[in-house]
Amino acid sequence: MTKLLILSVSAGNGHVRAAQALEATLAQSFAPHTAVHVDAMAHVPAGFRKVYTDWYLQLVNRAPELWSYLHQRTDVTPHHAPSQRLRRGIERLSTVALVREIRRAKPDAVICTHFLPAELLMRERNRGRLECPVWLQITDYDLHNMWLVPGMTGYLAATEEVAFRLRARGIPPERIHVTGIPVMPAFSEPDAPEVAHAACASALGLDPARPVLLMASGGAGVGDLPSMVERVLALGGDTPFQVIAVAGRNAEAHARLEALSQRHPGRVVAVGFTNEMHKMMAAADLVVTKPGGLTVSECLALGKPMLLISPIPGQEEHNAGFLMEESAAWLAYDAIGLDYKVARLMADPAKLAAMAARSRALGKPQAARAVLQRVLGAKE
Known part of the structure; x- marks a missing residue:
């Protein structure tokens, strides 16, 4: 029996709904395997949650031109760039409780429907503190740089074009799988x-x-x-x-x-x-x-x-x-x-x-x- 941990982020509803679809489908058709769904935003400080979720929603609604600029800039910013390292450092400091919750769950495998928990678990795996496989479910019909988290066990893509883009941006082909985006049963x-x-x-x-x-x-x-x-x-x-x-x-x-x-x-x-x-x-x-x-x-x-x-x-x-x-x-x-x-x-x-x-x-x-x-x- 496999204990599956599904990690989402409630920045918008889509990442959470994909996680809920996986949880419901496993309960319906994959007994005796079990799943636990955790919203990462339930285990971070209120200030970080407000910036990560509320600020995002306000930005796309009130200043779409600024969001468009940020989206384009971050898509061409390498993971090793100082700005990206700073961002990940702030996220690590703000997600100590989340990492603790993940360790407490002791899953046999993890599926992330957002790149934030995937990046945290990449660090955990690199430091030998997490041994189970981690999968990343991409929830759009295009690929942004933020989804290119190195070292995932597998990348689950919506379409062949998304898979092509993953390969073109350096993800090993054997780790890419075209599954579609999960929907409720x-x-x-x-x-x-x-x-x-x-x-x-x-x-x-x-x-x-x-x-x-x-x-x-x-x-x-x-x-x-x-x-x-x-x-x-x-x-x-x-x-x-x-x-x-x-x-x-x-x-x-x-x-x-x-x-x-x-x-x-x-x-x-x-x-x-x-x-x-x-x-x-x-x-x-x-x-x-x-x-x-x-x-x-x-x-x-x-x-x-x-x-x-x-x-x-x-x-x-x-x-x-x-x-x-x-x-x-x-x-x-x-x-x-x-x-x-x-x-x-x-x-x-x-x-x-x-x-x-x-x-x-x-x-x-x-x-x-x-x-x-x-x-x-x-x-x-």
Whole structure:
């Protein structure tokens, strides 16, 4: 029996969701092996956590141009550069409790869904204080320098291009494995798409015979979610489409969406925080979302066409580029573009069907299983 430690960082939701997907898949399909998921940010000082998580989110939302510059600069800064050594030194001083927690867990193998714990464990391995294998799961569809942590047992990549980039930047080919990005087991259920679509639409009180738009986020240049929904409801068309709007933990947005649903009976389903995003996606003909690595992986797993909005400079822009190159998504640069492209796509079922086919071809719904088979097989 293998005891697996999964380490994430709650800087955004994607790294945590990938870890949760691995944990859930192991519990469902890999008994008697066990897993413990630890969020690194739960074992660091409050000041470090605030800088590492809150500051990051504020930066990408309020100063995207500055974040873009930092993203580009750090991508070309070598690991041995003074600035990188200083950064790692600050991180080591701030993560003493985390390293202690990792030692206490005594895992047989470790999977990191963020580069921070991977860098800490690299130092532990180099100093002979950790002997178990450490794997690094990359959670985007492009490669940034920060993921190039030397000495990992294996690197788990989303696509062949990410694997190519790893090799091109010096990672030994035998340590690189294309698995996809882990998604929760609910996104890999084998129901036929048309059956899942009809059943999930009906369960939400929607008409399965009418098109459904899922809107999951707002952002800079596009507007807040209730405003976005109000605008698209005003779009013309022979068959007015229905909207599922997911506000998450934003109580104010959820209340405004509930008011919209009262003014547009039968056309809007307002959703707050939910653990059933797979059902919302299954019911949708088109998903409007930011191109975070985990979100788009879930859409691909279910074969959903996407209209992408407000990509974070750097990693999300590269995710969007990948999806558009592969004809699985369009990108709306601003509010006017959003309105135009929603109207155009929702009026063109053939185009949506073609995008959905490309999305399904790219999807890796069994990525979590592939990762665990690789890690546990290598361990055994």
